[in-house]
Amino acid sequence: MSPLRSLIRRQFADQRGPFLIGIALALVPALCGLLLLGLAGWFITACAVAGAAGLAVNYFTPSALIRALAIGRTAGRYGERLMTHDATFRFLARLRGAVFAGFASRRPASAVESRSGLRLARLTLDIDQLDRAYLRFVVPLSVVCVVLAGGAVLAVLLAPAALVPLAVGVVLLTLAARIVARRQLATAARRMEAAEEAMRLRSADFVAGRRDLAIYGGLPAATDAILDAGARRARAEDPLERAASLAEGLVIISGQLILAAGLIVLVPAAAPVAGGEASLSAALVVGLLLTGLGLTEALSSLVPGLAGLTRTERAAARVLPLAEAGDAAQAERRGAPARGPQDGPVAGTTLPPADAGTGIQPALCFEAVRFTYPGAARPVLEDFDLSLAPGETVCLVGPSGCGKSTVLALAARLTRPDDGLIRLGDRPLSTIPEAELRRRLAVISQKPVLFNDTIAENLRLAAPQASPEALWAALDQVGLADTVAARPDGLSAMLGEGGAGLSGGEARRLTLARALLTRPEIVLLDEVTEGLDEATAAGVLASLGAFRSQGASLLLISHRRRELALADRILRLEGGRIAATA
Template sequence: MKTVWQIILEQYRYSRFHFGIGILVALLPTLAGALLLGVSGWFITAAAIAGTTGAFLNIFVPSAIIRALAIIRTAGRYGERVLTHDATFRFLTGLRDRVFSAIAHSNERGQRSGLVLNRLTLDIAALDTVYLRLVVPLLVAAILALLLALIWWTLSFQLFLVGSVFLSSWAVLAWISFAKADRKNARREDAASDAIGLRAADLIAGRRDLAIYGGLNEAARGVSIADDRQAKAHEALEERSTWLTAASTLIGQLFLAAVLMAAVLGAASGGFGIATAVGLVLVVMALPEIFSMMLPGLAGLPRIALAARRTVNRVRAGNAVQSVDQVQEIDAALEVGTDAIAFEKVSFRYPGATGNVIDDVSFQIRPGEVVALSGRSGCGKSTVAALASRLVTPDRGRICLAGRSLDSLPEETLRQSVTVLSQRAYLFNDTVAANLRIAAPLASDGELWAALEKAALGERMSRNAEGLQAILGEGGVGLSGGEQRRLALARAFLTRPDLFILDEMTEGLDEGTSKEVLDRFNSHRGSAAVLIVAHKKCELDLADRIVNLRALQAASGEEVR
């Protein structure tokens, strides 16, 4: 609950105006709705009495009040939806940016990226209920209860006593829904949701191998089992919420009966008129719905608390890492040298591994130099490429880009300085132009065609009547493997980085296509330095220098040609 309270305070500090105006506007239709019932009941009864007794009744003022309350209620409902959701989405937009920034800085390893993204999405979605289903309903119910207690006190102590008993009953029910929250099923639903995502992703990605080895049915059964667990946990939570709502309705009906008796006794004793008594009874009829609005949020508090705890911990971790980055940035100012990129005694170990995949690696690439990284499969070449592009961060040592610590560079600066070309460059189910403009959103059509010409794809695209607006299928369907690789190359040409990283860029291509792609790249790379994770002779031939990673680690810095 502490982290939920922290999220509430964070939203309040983020925009006090939107936080407060949302609650105020939510209060208006609630009060207007209750008053509309009360005033209408009073007016109808007073009109009936006036008609039978011949007493004078000013019908214009009550009619105007009823119309005004109806307008306020209708407009208030609309305004409540707009302003409360606006306040929530404003806060969540900022919070989402902070969480993504924290993950980028802390480099949350040990989990699959899909799981992290899915969990982040679900957690942020859960937190949108903090303000909408917890803060607003609770405050509206509390303010309404205070106003009603004040009105009952002015009319009749007996009425005040009855009202206080039943308002206390709703308060007790709210406390029970909070204190006896079903945390076990909330955690089960959370874990089952993760399991569904992971197992479904594995099933889809590995369906070919699963079909070949006869494991498809078992994998599908694993997804179904996780889905059943989630459904059972969710059903248990929903059943509990239903029981709480039923209990609230029962309290409301008992309250209505008690107020009816108190109103009859008050009217009989002359404490207030019959029309006022009818109005009071009708107001009470609206209360169960109003007070029940706070129960679903309280019942779902365990799920919200789990999301809040993970979110707050991620932001804290990111803030801690950014503080370290500031120190590293000061250290970077003391560095000298103009190497395009430099590894200084870098070590890295994957979570759960028994040893470092690379250990104490040091080497440099000068501006404009092409360096090929060779070595047996599994020796850590792709890990070096990931480290150089800050997709992962070293456990020990330092990586410098143009003399500055890689960790100190803002994300935008880093991505403008380093471009990665891999065998799995993804092409989206969109137009050719949209796929290219991922690298340069403001590029003109002329610049796109120039990039395609450099990648030897201009003629192929010009034969298509739709040109740059031709739609590619998912993953680049409609282009051959070599054409997909050339399109990725054209996208890279739209950038002007200081360093290109080629990670198995020609893997899966025949020798002729590989040589053509590499020649095209080398002709148009400009003055950028290049780090190649090399597997083929044509890649090694492109290099000015070859670094054998295994020998480099053994010699603690010795480079072998």
């Protein structure tokens, strides 16, 4: 199914009632508009004819009807806008949720991908583009179809000859739709998006790196690269604009042809035949012609939707897979894990102790795990085994690029193994619901993320319900309570972007306090003292004692002597597996 069709189906499934009511309401102003023009044309002509013949005419009923139609048209348009936009914005709000859940659930370790900020910008633009599918395409198309069908019925009843111009109009409209749906336009749209992305990327690099560019004389080349991307965008846009203009022209011509053909067919019908009456009254002919004129207005509402069809289709093709991944991730978060081929036993399954000799169930265990980055020639981990006993502290060392961070990413389920089993206690990692996993396992990286918010809210990221007393206790355990208490606003003190306002060591200790709040069973630490001076690093390491006193198992990555001294065991990773234990 085409992405556009899937998108429309999704919106229909999400907003069934408002979706249909919106279309029904859109018919009201369109039909009122047509009848208004037709009736007005008929009425004016009938009055003129009656005046010329000196006959009396009832003008109360038609003028009241005209007024009612004018009011109906305005009210209908208001109601239609309200309903269709409300339905669309509600749908998009939900879709955004699903898309961002999908974005968040993607393998963060996937190979060289475009920068996440730019991807996010692209996604935001894509989702905004999707409002066109219903508002600019489905609604006007439904209206045009109903109006044309109504026009055909009227023509059959009143003047079958008028079916000819209607048929001409329909043929031209179909042609217009085919023009904008041509495959070559998809290529032009792809080129245009690539050029837009290049423009954004180059501009962002230009702004961020202008000092280095100036130092190394790279400013002219960087400027040329932006201009070049702009020129490529303009070139790619050309066929799209031409097709849109051609389609618009055809829509307008189809409207005019309906009118012209109407004139040809209907005017002679109004002429009296020899020795008898005209088959159609002059008033009816004028009424029908003006209705045809109104039809062109309905047709022109199709133009914006047709012009943006290729881009809407491409945006839907990018957004929908993410939304589907988001649906799966949200279902998993509710406790029904989406299962893959390497997911091992089903949820709720408990496994026998990994260490059959001692009968002790390890806190975390890797069994014959293999993992390869997408596009990489060789696996990073192959037949990899690791076992972390409850309360144990293990330090993982090894040469740069040997896969230490990959082990942590797998343990944190930020990515999944190609083969083998990872278990948390007696359960396969893949079967543990997301919320439970995040509560039981904490990850602390060398670049902890703190948000532009209060200290309390930064801590509550891990435990939203935590009381102020619990927050102070956690701060106390990492030796940060006095520092926070010394601030006039205490826990309500605001942090700047990325935790600005705290020193490097304080920021890291704050993330440790955040992790402590969930009382994790396992803590994964990736070079947490990297970039800190000796004294600060010692303070951070001392804070790790708080986890140990809670009974947690620690898996550390580090090359530093001070971290190694903390470990019960040191494991050396080399060639994809543990090469030595100390």
